[in-house]
Amino acid sequence: MRKVLFGAAAAAALVTALPALAETVAITHARILTAASAGEIAQGVVVIKDGKITAVGANAAVPAGARVIDAAGGVVAPGFFATGGVLGAEEISSVGNDVTVDNPDLGAAFDLQYGLDPNSTLIPVARLGGLTSAVVLPHSHAERGGDEDETDQLTAGGGESGPKSHALFAGQGVVIDLGGRAEMVTRAHVGMVVPFGKAGATVAGGARGAEVVAFKAALADVRDYMKNKAAYDRAGYRQLDLSKADLEALIPVVQGRMPVIATVHKAADIRLVLKLAREENLKLILNGAEEGWLVADEIAKAGVPVLTNPLDDRPESFELLASTMDNVARLNAAGVIVALESSEGGAHRARETRYGAGDAVSHGMPYAAALAAITINPAKIFGVADRTGSLEPGKDADLVIWTADPFEPLSQATAVFIKGVQQPMTSRQIELRDRYKDLHRDLPPGYTH
Amino acid sequence: MKMWTWTVAAIAAVAVSGCATTAPPAQDAHKASAPGGGTKSAQAAATPPAKPKPLLKGLDPALAANPFPSTYKALPGRPTAIVGASAFTGTGALVENATILIRDGKVEQVAAGLAAPAGYEVIDGRGKWVTPGLIDAHSHLGVYASPSIQATSDGNELTAPVTAEVWAEHSVWPQDPGFNTARVGGVTTLLVLPGSGNLIGGRGVTLRNVPARTVQDMKFPGAPYTLKMACGENPKRVYGSKGRAPSTRMGNVAGYRAAWINAADYERRWDDYRAKVEKGEKADPPKRDLAMDTLVGVLKGEILVENHCYRADEMAQMIDISKEFGYHVTAFHHAVEAYKIADLLAANDTCVATWANWWGGKLEMYDAVEANAALVDAAGGCAIIKSDDPDLIQRLNQEAAEALAAGRAAGLKISEAQAIKWITANPAKALGILNQTGTLEPGKRADVVIWDHDPFSIYARTEKVYVDGGLAYDRSDRRYQPKSDFDLGQPGEGGR
Numbered sequence: 008m009r010k011v012l013f014g015a016a017a018a019a020a021l022v023t024a025l026p027a028l029a030e031t032v033a034i035t036h037a038r039i040l041t042a043a044s045a046g047e048i049a050q051g052v053v054v055i056k057d058g059k060i061t062a063v064g065a066n067a068a069v070p071a072g073a074r075v076i077d078a079a080g081g082v083v084a085p086g087f088f089a090t091g092g093v094l095g096a097e098e099i100s101s102v103g104n105d106v107t108v109d110n111p112d113l114g115a116a117f118d119l120q121y122g123l124d125p126n127s128t129l130i131p132v133a134r135l136g137g138l139t140s141a142v143v144l145p146h147s148h149a150e151r152g153g154d155e156d157e158t159d160q161l162t163a164g165g166g167e168s169g170p171k172s173h174a175l176f177a178g179q180g181v182v183i184d185l186g187g188r189a190e191m192v193t194r195a196h197v198g199m200v201v202p203f204g205k206a207g208a209t210v211a212g213g214a215r216g217a218e219v220v221a222f223k224a225a226l227a228d229v230r231d232y233m234k235n236k237a238a239y240d241r242a243g244y245r246q247l248d249l250s251k252a253d254l255e256a257l258i259p260v261v262q263g264r265m266p267v268i269a270t271v272h273k274a275a276d277i278r279l280v281l282k283l284a285r286e287e288n289l290k291l292i293l294n295g296a297e298e299g300w301l302v303a304d305e306i307a308k309a310g311v312p313v314l315t316n317p318l319d320d321r322p323e324s325f326e327l328l329a330s331t332m333d334n335v336a337r338l339n340a341a342g343v344i345v346a347l348e349s350s351e352g353g354a355h356r357a358r359e360t361r362y363g364a365g366d367a368v369s370h371g372m373p374y375a376a377a378l379a380a381i382t383i384n385p386a387k388i389f390g391v392a393d394r395t396g397s398l399e400p401g402k403d404a405d406l407v408i409w410t411a412d413p414f415e416p417l418s419q420a421t422a423v424f425i426k427g428v429q430q431p432m433t434s435r436q437i438e439l440r441d442r443y444k445d446l447h448r449d450l451p452p453g454y455t456h
Numbered sequence: 457m458k459m460w461t462w463t464v465a466a467i468a469a470v471a472v473s474g475c476a477t478t479a480p481p482a483q484d485a486h487k488a489s490a491p492g493g494g495t496k497s498a499q500a501a502a503t504p505p506a507k508p509k510p511l512l513k514g515l516d517p518a519l520a521a522n523p524f525p526s527t528y529k530a531l532p533g534r535p536t537a538i539v540g541a542s543a544f545t546g547t548g549a550l551v552e553n554a555t556i557l558i559r560d561g562k563v564e565q566v567a568a569g570l571a572a573p574a575g576y577e578v579i580d581g582r583g584k585w586v587t588p589g590l591i592d593a594h595s596h597l598g599v600y601a602s603p604s605i606q607a608t609s610d611g612n613e614l615t616a617p618v619t620a621e622v623w624a625e626h627s628v629w630p631q632d633p634g635f636n637t638a639r640v641g642g643v644t645t646l647l648v649l650p651g652s653g654n655l656i657g658g659r660g661v662t663l664r665n666v667p668a669r670t671v672q673d674m675k676f677p678g679a680p681y682t683l684k685m686a687c688g689e690n691p692k693r694v695y696g697s698k699g700r701a702p703s704t705r706m707g708n709v710a711g712y713r714a715a716w717i718n719a720a721d722y723e724r725r726w727d728d729y730r731a732k733v734e735k736g737e738k739a740d741p742p743k744r745d746l747a748m749d750t751l752v753g754v755l756k757g758e759i760l761v762e763n764h765c766y767r768a769d770e771m772a773q774m775i776d777i778s779k780e781f782g783y784h785v786t787a788f789h790h791a792v793e794a795y796k797i798a799d800l801l802a803a804n805d806t807c808v809a810t811w812a813n814w815w816g817g818k819l820e821m822y823d824a825v826e827a828n829a830a831l832v833d834a835a836g837g838c839a840i841i842k843s844d845d846p847d848l849i850q851r852l853n854q855e856a857a858e859a860l861a862a863g864r865a866a867g868l869k870i871s872e873a874q875a876i877k878w879i880t881a882n883p884a885k886a887l888g889i890l891n892q893t894g895t896l897e898p899g900k901r902a903d904v905v906i907w908d909h910d911p912f913s914i915y916a917r918t919e920k921v922y923v924d925g926g927l928a929y930d931r932s933d934r935r936y937q938p939k940s941d942f943d944l945g946q947p948g949e950g951g952r
Contacts, residue, residue, distance in 0.1 A: 054690060099817070099818060100817045108695050205932060223816055232703050273947075282472070298947065318847055318850075319847075320637060321634055321847065322602045322603050322942070324604060324605070328947050328948060329948025330948070331948060333951075351817075354816070355813075355815050356813050356814065358813065360856070362854060362914055365762060366851070366914065368914075369914065415914050416858045416911075416912060417912060418861075436824070436825045437825075439825050440827050440831070440866055443795050444831065446798065446799050446835070
């Protein structure tokens with residue numbers, strides 16, 4: 008067994024000496040947060056082999072020949088999910104992104120998996136925050152963007168925007184891993200984003216009632232199309248509003264196989280969407296649901312999961328009047344499966360995901376539930392729980408070693424594994440930091456790299 | 457002519473502004489026949505001044521230095537002793553088993569093991585942490601209020617690149633629900649600034665974070681005014697897109713310099729005018745200009761410059777401009793590249809109000825590093841963690857913790873007692889109010905926060921927040937959880 012002492016020097020060495028293939032690794036003396044039925048293991052061993060977790064437990068054996076990492080009382084946790092963000096699809100916000108389409112002939116068929124960049128500088132930054140997976144979702148152009156400083160409001164003019172197209176469907180999301188490899192897609196077509204509430208009203212021409220009618224009509228067209236494909240293909244069928252690509256993309260939606268990810272905020276709109284999903288036999292995920300606590304029992308009864316930012320507690324718009332820091336704890340208590348999103352669209356600030364989980368805990372969510380909300384819950388909601396999201400034998404070795412409680416800002420990740428491959432503990436930001444740490448070198452900073 | 461006279465107010469204003477305003481006595485028999493002439497002063501001094509006859513109200517900037525005075529009144533308080541807490545004093549110290557005595561709205565004493573004097577309300581501080589009230593050096597609460605719609609978008613007067621004449625306080629909506637959520641986060645003082653779309657955006661206003669009917673009821677008594685300036689992408693984008701200057705960074709710099717030239721010229725015209733009056737010469741006063749009044753206030757050192765500026769190279773140029781015209785940049789805001797010139801900023805005694813985590817929204821934010829504040833601090837500079845955001849303002853302590861952790865990860869040895877200054881004493885310095893608040897030193901305003909955990913823990917929440925010794929928020933008592941008018945009758949009733 009080789010013993011590797013983990014520190015800055017070892018991490019730096021990894022930049023150049025990254026193992027090309029997954030190896031056998033045993034992490035010892037770790038407090039293990041499994042996010043699985045085993046719960047928390049006060050002290051134990053995690054074994055990684057061929058990219059998979061092969062053993063987790065207080066008494067798991069260290070295989071012969073394994074590289075041993077002594078966690079020295081630190082914590083091992085599943086890698087966290089950046090849920091609902093744009094990692095891999097945006098570099099500098101003001102320069103644009105690959106998550107928003109404004110094309111009347113192509114909405115539902117928009118497939119985010121083709122626009123991802125494994126070399127994005129955001130990905131290593133996110134990894135250092137303990138993130139190993141991301142759920143990347145299309146954003147409706149009717150939704151408001153981020154506000155990196157206050158001046159975005161000067162061009163947004165406060166956020167009112169008129170109807171731009173009939174893009175009822177914003178497109179299909181994807182789950183990726185943050186290993187920075189070309190093959191970064193864990194699962195494509197994980198859901199169909201549909202804006203409801205004010206954003207939905209906007210794309211439908213200005214009113215919620217218009218959107219619901221248009222949405223139902225579109226689904227009816229898809230069902231007609233499915234029954235009359237042959238006629239449609241020989242142009243022997245009535246004209247349909249949606250393009251053929253969009254109609255095809257919506258087939259799994261009307262079949263209840265692909266969930267609708269409904270962007271929706273206020274209680275009345277949540278109720279409306281729940282009803283719509285019942286009537287149309289749709290599989291549903293709520294995204295936003297800041298007023299969800301007002302209708303938590305109805306959401307739970309419908310078995311519908313919620314993606315939400317636990318820090319949304321202001322009446323940012325008239326759709327968020329009842330938003331509160333207690334929302335996620337109350338949804339969880341009602342039995343709703345919750346996944347936590349981070350601020351600013353989960354891109355540059357995706358690394359704050361773990362702090363949001365801590366804030367959820369201080370506002371009443373049990374620790375294990377908050378952990379689940381950034382690990383196994385998003386994995387379940389998006390259909391990758393067989394692969395990742397918890398520390399269980401057979402799953403991908405997507406895990407992080409922490410100095411202490413990963414929700415605490417003063418805790419730091421010391422090692423990140425994705426599919427069993429240990430990741431370099433650096434980023435463009437770290438390189439910049441180190442270049443300017445000493446301002447008294449003989450040569451200008453440009454010579455330091 | 458109305459300007460040839462004295463008033464008590466004018467005398468007072470003269471004393472403050474340092475600009476002499478004298479006039480010959482109105483009843484001087486020689487006045488009409490001997491205009492001007494330096495020899496008149498002896499005669500004028502010999503004759504007592506007669507009927508006061510000021511400039512028309514509103515025409516003399518010296519007479520209207522504070523036209524919107526603070527009407528702030530402290531919340532009711534009583535002598536209070538917080539006993540047995542861990543106290544970050546904001547001076548770089550952590551006092552264990554501390555007793556914090558509050559009396560007459562002031563910090564009376566902070567000492568370990570002190571028993572509560574008789575007559576004090578005793579708060580059991582065991583297992584709890586105490587800090588000075590947090591200060592946000594960069595907020596737009598009230599000027600970009602919630603809900604965020606066109607009707608509440610009052611922070612950027614984007615009709616000209618230099619709008620030194622506007623004052624943020626005239627846009628502040630005291631019912632912004634964000635003031636209440638910020639107070640829950642421990643913020644007792646905040647600087648509300650105009651936005652950064654303009655080269656010179658106008659005056660900021662320093663507020664006490666108390667529920668109030670008017671902005672005057674929130675104004676921090678005696679706090680100096682501030683001026684918002686902005687570098688970089690925002691002004692050139694806003695005005696370039698309107699097809700006018702500035703559309704480039706060089707256009708930005710030309711814009712600042714032209715504004716300071718105008719201000720210096722305006723100041724000269726008033727000085728000339730007052731000198732003539734002093735000598736008893738006939739003189740026409742310059743026409744008062746609100747924008748120039750503010751800029752001259754900066755040149756006189758009475759108004760502090762708060763400069764939005766991301767890039768290191770641009771900050772260095774802004775420092776040169778300040779030297780060209782003789783003013784000081786009190787703080788650079790955002791300043792995500794401050795770590796590249798931490799030595800220069802420390803030498804210039806310019807604070808850096810920044811974030812830990814925000815980056816990449818624009819190219820000028822691309823080189824941000826989490827350790828920025830820590831590197832500024834380590835270089836001997838004045839580091840500040842600020843929000844620029846109605847959500848982050850609720851968690852300044854967490855952002856400071858993230859910045860501290862990043863500093864430690866960079867190998868810097870920084871204590872929590874030092875890092876707490878980033879959200880207390882240092883922003884107080886940048887707002888010109890360190891002599892009044894920002895630390896728990898005896899005699900300072902009793903702006904005090906009690907936390908249920910170490911404030912550098914993610915689990916820390918405030919239990920009680922005092923402003924000037926008055927209980928402004930109490931997590932366990934609904935009576936001290938104020939709500940905005942806006943929240944009444946709405947779903948959730950403002951329970952945040």
